[in-house]
Amino acid sequence: MDTLCPHCHRAMRWKQGNLFYCEGCCKAYQQFALCPDCNKPLEKMQACGAVDYFCQHGHGLISKKRITLNYAEDK
Numbered sequence: 527m528d529t530l531c532p533h534c535h536r537a538m539r540w541k542q543g544n545l546f547y548c549e550g551c552c553k554a555y556q557q558f559a560l561c562p563d564c565n566k567p568l569e570k571m572q573a574c575g576a577v578d579y580f581c582q583h584g585h586g587l588i589s590k591k592r593i594t595l596n597y598a599e600d601k
């Protein structure tokens with residue numbers, strides 16, 4: 527699935543790690559995964575190519591399908 531720019535909704539190009547680049551805005555955005563239950567940032571855990579998200583605020587492991595994605599402009 528394409529990662530869409532939070533600002534102009536164009537498909538962004540993946541750069542590295544959590545960084546995506548939007549050619550429409552000429553800006554890079556950092557992607558954050560948020561807990562769907564408490565809206566706090568999730569810890570990303572990578573093991574054997576699979577990515578899991580963990581909420582440190584009592585919600586435990588969160589399935590990738592349930593996470594909320596948020597973007598912040600990279601400075």
Ligand SMILES: [Zn+2]
Binds near residue numbers: 533
């Ligand atoms: Zn954009």
Ligand SMILES: [Zn+2]
Binds near residue numbers: 564566
């Ligand atoms: Zn949570």
